[in-house]
Amino acid sequence: MSIEVKSVTVIGAGIVGICCASYLQRDGHKVTVVDSVAPGESCSFGNAGGLSPGSIVPVAMPGMLKQVPKWLMDPLGPLAIRWGYLLPVLPWLIRFVRAGRIDRVEEVATALRALLGPVFESYDPIAKAAGAAGLIHKSGQMHVYRSEEAFRKDSLGWKLRRERGCEIEEIDADQIRQIEPTLAPIFARGIHFPTHGHCSNPFKLVQMLAEQFERSGGTILRRRVTGFRMGEGGPNALQTDGGDVPVEHLVIAAGAWSHILSKQLGSSVPLETQRGYHVTVADSDIAPRINIMWADAKFMATPMEMGVRFAGTVELAGLDAEPDWRRARVLLEQGKAMYPNLRDAKFSQWMGHRPCTPDTIPVISRSPHHGRVHYAFGHGHTGLSGASTTGRVIADLVAGRKPAIDVSPFRVDRF
Ligand SMILES: Cc1cc2nc3c(=O)[nH]c(=O)nc-3n(C[C@H](O)[C@H](O)[C@H](O)COP(=O)(O)OP(=O)(O)OC[C@H]3O[C@@H](n4cnc5c(N)ncnc54)[C@H](O)[C@@H]3O)c2cc1C
Numbered sequence: 557m558s559i560e561v562k563s564v565t566v567i568g569a570g571i572v573g574i575c576c577a578s579y580l581q582r583d584g585h586k587v588t589v590v591d592s593v594a595p596g597e598s599c600s601f602g603n604a605g606g607l608s609p610g611s612i613v614p615v616a617m618p619g620m621l622k623q624v625p626k627w628l629m630d631p632l633g634p635l636a637i638r639w640g641y642l643l644p645v646l647p648w649l650i651r652f653v654r655a656g657r658i659d660r661v662e663e664v665a666t667a668l669r670a671l672l673g674p675v676f677e678s679y680d681p682i683a684k685a686a687g688a689a690g691l692i693h694k695s696g697q698m699h700v701y702r703s704e705e706a707f708r709k710d711s712l713g714w715k716l717r718r719e720r721g722c723e724i725e726e727i728d729a730d731q732i733r734q735i736e737p738t739l740a741p742i743f744a745r746g747i748h749f750p751t752h753g754h755c756s757n758p759f760k761l762v763q764m765l766a767e768q769f770e771r772s773g774g775t776i777l778r779r780r781v782t783g784f785r786m787g788e789g790g791p792n793a794l795q796t797d798g799g800d801v802p803v804e805h806l807v808i809a810a811g812a813w814s815h816i817l818s819k820q821l822g823s824s825v826p827l828e829t830q831r832g833y834h835v836t837v838a839d840s841d842i843a844p845r846i847n848i849m850w851a852d853a854k855f856m857a858t859p860m861e862m863g864v865r866f867a868g869t870v871e872l873a874g875l876d877a878e879p880d881w882r883r884a885r886v887l888l889e890q891g892k893a894m895y896p897n898l899r900d901a902k903f904s905q906w907m908g909h910r911p912c913t914p915d916t917i918p919v920i921s922r923s924p925h926h927g928r929v930h931y932a933f934g935h936g937h938t939g940l941s942g943a944s945t946t947g948r949v950i951a952d953l954v955a956g957r958k959p960a961i962d963v964s965p966f967r968v969d970r971f
Contacts, residue, residue: 575947596762
């Protein structure tokens with residue numbers, strides 16, 4: 557099918573926007589990316605690097621509500637709410653809890669499997685072209701639990717994965733240590749995902765894809781978008797802090813800020829930031845091989861080019877509050893419990909804004925109001941894994957091709 561060459565502007569130079577731009581450019585379109593910061597400097601900078609075709613279990617699950625008080629009471633717990641933010645976040649929380657119904661959870665897992673399943677195939681052509689294939693490792697992943705009881709609590713999640721064809725192997729304490737001998741002998745049960753992997757430098761991946769995009773003729777503009785000038789067929793210019801930028805086709809991939817822009821174009825989306833933290837320990841004296849999720853503590857440890865990264869936690873405090881670095885320190889303490897030989901003299905810490913819908917499914921959709929506007933945001937905890945296939949789907953939608961996955965669960969008007 558021959559593709560009509562279009563002028564497409566992508567708002568957002570995170571991993572999602574850059575994957576969209578890369579795939580749109582491969583279709584021959586004239587593509588511009590607009591962002592107020594350099595590529596990858598926002599949430600895509602510091603994630604845990606997990607590349608997880610089987611991360612299909614929604615964040616809200618049946619029975620989750622019972623665990624929330626325990627998590628909130630625990631200063632080391634995986635969830636925190638700034639009390640001053642409780643009222644503003646309440647409507648989103650109600651939708652979030654409602655999305656944890658069993659029938660809805662089944663639908664969500666099916667949609668996420670379609671998006672995340674092809675993560676490696678979707679990165680392959682763009683990462684190779686950018687010389688970044690060496691950052692992507694399909695070396696497996698483990699989820700580990702301290703007790704049989706904690707493992708059993710997640711049994712619905714493992715069932716959802718198995719039923720959707722995710723390759724998973726149940727393992728015991730000995731097998732865990734065989735796979736990763738540097739781990740403390742504190743884990744009783746685990747799951748091994750042989751077909752998962754990790755990216756050893758998520759920021760560099762975005763940078764390299766963005767550099768390739770520019771080498772191939774793409775433009776990256778450093779501007780903050782404040783609004784839209786509307787013409788007959790929808791928006792015909794972006795209003796930015798550097799003046800107006802004319803646009804024809806538009807993709808909004810602005811991460812946790814996307815709902816501010818989509819609302820101006822008639823689509824209200826309940827998007828909330830689940831703030832997450834990392835510490836990256838350099839010269840740690842340990843060399844883990846693979847990406848490991850300590851499942852009952854809800855954080856990941858990943859071997860990165862820069863050191864070992866511990867990343868996770870959820871903090872509901874909005875887009876503007878200052879980071880609470882105690883949450884990063886908690887990750888460091890838990891990392892030391894995980895790897896007793898960890899030397900932590902040299903580490904950096906970071907906070908980022910996960911863009912989260914209440915039902916865990918991102919928005920990958922044409923606007924119901926403007927035929928030339930598309931949305932690609934809300935990837936939550938799995939945006940690194942979901943970005944590559946999102947790029948392919950957005951290119952299909954802009955070209956008028958039928959995407960390889962069913963896009964109806966990702967509609968912007970489902971809320
Ligand atoms: C602690 C942590 C661990 C994680 N671990 C993993 C993991 O292991 N695996 C995984 O798959 N995912 C993980 N994630 C999730 C993943 O990092 C995110 O889903 C992903 O980075 C979101 O990418 P994005 O491109 O949508 O957003 P971003 O990277 O935030 O990019 C959005 C961009 O839009 C720009 N923008 C916004 N508004 C405007 C405007 N008005 N004008 C101009 N530009 C604008 C911003 O400046 C930003 O650069 C993790 C996240 C966190 C926080």
